[in-house]
Amino acid sequence: MNESAPLAVELRGITKRFPGVVANKDIELRVARGEVHAIVGENGAGKSTLMKTLYGMHRPDEGEILIDGRAVTFRSPADAIAAGIGMVHQHFMLADNFTVLENVVLGSEPTRGVRLDRAEGRRRIRDISDRYSLGLDPDTLVEDLGVGDRQRVEIAKVLYRGATTLILDEPTAVLVPQEVDELFGNLAELKREGLTVIFISHKLDEVRKVADSITVIRRGTTVGTADPATTSAKQLAELMVGAELPTPQTRTSTVRDVPVLQLRGVTVSAPGGRALVDDVSLTVREGEVVGIAGVEGNGQAELVDAVMGLRPLAAGSIVLGADDIATWSTRRRREQGLGFIPEDRHRQGMLLDAPLWENRILGHQTRPPAVKGAFIDRKGARADTARIMREYDVRAPGPDTAAVALSGGNQQKLIVGREMSASPRLLIAAHPTRGVDVGAQSVIWELLKDARAEGMGIVLVSADLDELIGLSDTLHVMLRGALVATLDPASLTPEELGSHMTGAGSTAGAA
Numbered sequence: 001m002n003e004s005a006p007l008a009v010e011l012r013g014i015t016k017r018f019p020g021v022v023a024n025k026d027i028e029l030r031v032a033r034g035e036v037h038a039i040v041g042e043n044g045a046g047k048s049t050l051m052k053t054l055y056g057m058h059r060p061d062e063g064e065i066l067i068d069g070r071a072v073t074f075r076s077p078a079d080a081i082a083a084g085i086g087m088v089h090q091h092f093m094l095a096d097n098f099t100v101l102e103n104v105v106l107g108s109e110p111t112r113g114v115r116l117d118r119a120e121g122r123r124r125i126r127d128i129s130d131r132y133s134l135g136l137d138p139d140t141l142v143e144d145l146g147v148g149d150r151q152r153v154e155i156a157k158v159l160y161r162g163a164t165t166l167i168l169d170e171p172t173a174v175l176v177p178q179e180v181d182e183l184f185g186n187l188a189e190l191k192r193e194g195l196t197v198i199f200i201s202h203k204l205d206e207v208r209k210v211a212d213s214i215t216v217i218r219r220g221t222t223v224g225t226a227d228p229a230t231t232s233a234k235q236l237a238e239l240m241v242g243a244e245l246p247t248p249q250t251r252t253s254t255v256r257d258v259p260v261l262q263l264r265g266v267t268v269s270a271p272g273g274r275a276l277v278d279d280v281s282l283t284v285r286e287g288e289v290v291g292i293a294g295v296e297g298n299g300q301a302e303l304v305d306a307v308m309g310l311r312p313l314a315a316g317s318i319v320l321g322a323d324d325i326a327t328w329s330t331r332r333r334r335e336q337g338l339g340f341i342p343e344d345r346h347r348q349g350m351l352l353d354a355p356l357w358e359n360r361i362l363g364h365q366t367r368p369p370a371v372k373g374a375f376i377d378r379k380g381a382r383a384d385t386a387r388i389m390r391e392y393d394v395r396a397p398g399p400d401t402a403a404v405a406l407s408g409g410n411q412q413k414l415i416v417g418r419e420m421s422a423s424p425r426l427l428i429a430a431h432p433t434r435g436v437d438v439g440a441q442s443v444i445w446e447l448l449k450d451a452r453a454e455g456m457g458i459v460l461v462s463a464d465l466d467e468l469i470g471l472s473d474t475l476h477v478m479l480r481g482a483l484v485a486t487l488d489p490a491s492l493t494p495e496e497l498g499s500h501m502t503g504a505g506s507t508a509g510a511a
């Protein structure tokens with residue numbers, strides 16, 4: 001770090017309180033111009049809060065923000081943007097049926113009422129794309145782009161607004177290894193052009209590969225900075241949580257030859273008739289984890305919805321135990337032993353404004369601890385929520401805390417605890433460890449392994465390839481709605497799996 005040049009970003013003594021929680025306490029962050037700086041820390045450590053403060057979404061209660069050596073006060077993201085700070089959110093905010101040009105330009109001029117100057121916009125996007133090797137064509141429709149390109153559109157949007165410091169929130173969570181490499185290439189390019197990148201990540205190997213320096217946050221405060229060249233992933237994990245780095249590996253097979261779930265010819269159609277899920281057949285047996293790999297948007301989410309009864313089938317059957325459940329309601333499916341860890345906990349798994357105890361009984365309203373006789377059992381629900389919070393290490397003040405006040409990882413632990421508590425015969429686990437830290441990840445992996453050993457069948461949909469390879473007994477690859485390969489996880493590398501997912505895989509290695 002060049003000590004004489006002013007820092008691109010410096011946070012001094014930042015404290016941010018929410019009711020009952022000190023999310024950030026005395027945080028110190030020093031980011032040099034032109035570096036890639038990673039922020040790591042366990043769930044609820046305060047990373048998002050800190051980044052939102054830097055992006056003008058929160059006002060700090062105490063502390064100072066300095067940009068290029070000058071103290072600033074941000075009243076809103078508009079102020080942060082004017083100071084050259086841009087944020088690339090984890091969930092893309094693009095309109096599918098618009099072009100790259102329209103998304104980039106309109107996204108940056110929503111309220112000014114200026115007419116879109118297409119020629120000028122096109123020229124500037126081409127410049128940005130060339131300068132930072134983003135490979136974007138302004139006239140492509142966003143719906144025709146893959147996940148990696150969409151992320152580059154988000155980056156272009158931020159650059160178009162003149163950002164010189166980019167904040168990326170868990171940018172690799174949705175990418176396959178090849179795309180991760182491309183993103184890292186893009187980040188290197190930004191750096192070469194003198195831009196500064198701050199990114200949050202739970203993937204410590206990646207952090208070590210791409211970051212110039214690392215700030216570790218623990219329980220709301222900075223515990224130190226680490227040099228990626230000399231700090232191992234294990235040491236980083238220990239700094240973060242004081243725990244050993246977990247592995248998802250399961251060794252001995254626990255598969256019994258008793259089918260729990262059988263899908264035959266399952267087909268789900270889009271309104272226009274196009275197959276989103278195309279003739280999928282698979283079997284999950286007792287004690288078996290069946291993994292489904294695929295780049296996001298290849299029908300995995302729709303398949304999961306179909307099994308849970310959240311989308312109608314165009315054709316096919318779904319047999320749970322001995323019952324064809326294809327026409328059953330979601331509630332009946334759950335009562336008969338289907339458990340569900342949904343992909344999007346904000347849409348499906350939780351009521352954010354409701355207290356944790358209500359979230360504890362969500363989807364399980366018809367049995368204890370939700371009810372006693374004919375009545376809602378608030379006391380029982382609260383007590384059981386407290387149990388889950390203890391056993392699953394959900395960090396929050398108590399069962400009456402609103403779900404919205406929990407960090408993402410702690411929300412996820414509550415959902416996993418709730419679903420496991422119902423002892424389902426078959427669990428659909430969609431991205432069960434997305435956004436959770438290494439400590440919580442290992443807890444969730446252990447829970448899945450224990451449940452498998454006790455005979456639970458599990459369908460695991462995940463974008464984390466190590467998780468898929470490590471936990472699955474059988475692994476299917478889904479591409480454009482169809483299962484295109486069945487692979488043996490015992491002899492598969494993440495790179496091989498990645499090529500199958502993008503359709504580049506050879507049939508060699510298929511089981």
Ligand SMILES: Nc1ncnc2c1ncn2[C@@H]1O[C@H](COP(=O)(O)OP(=O)(O)OP(=O)(O)O)[C@@H](O)[C@H]1O
Nearest residue numbers: 018023043044045046047048049405406407408409
């Ligand atoms: N709007 C809010 N209201 C109340 N509490 C909040 C709010 N936002 C965050 N918190 C609390 O602040 C703390 C830090 O949360 P934050 O989301 O910053 O953590 P994080 O490090 O980003 O976690 P994760 O890795 O799980 O996303 C947590 O205890 C969380 O419950």
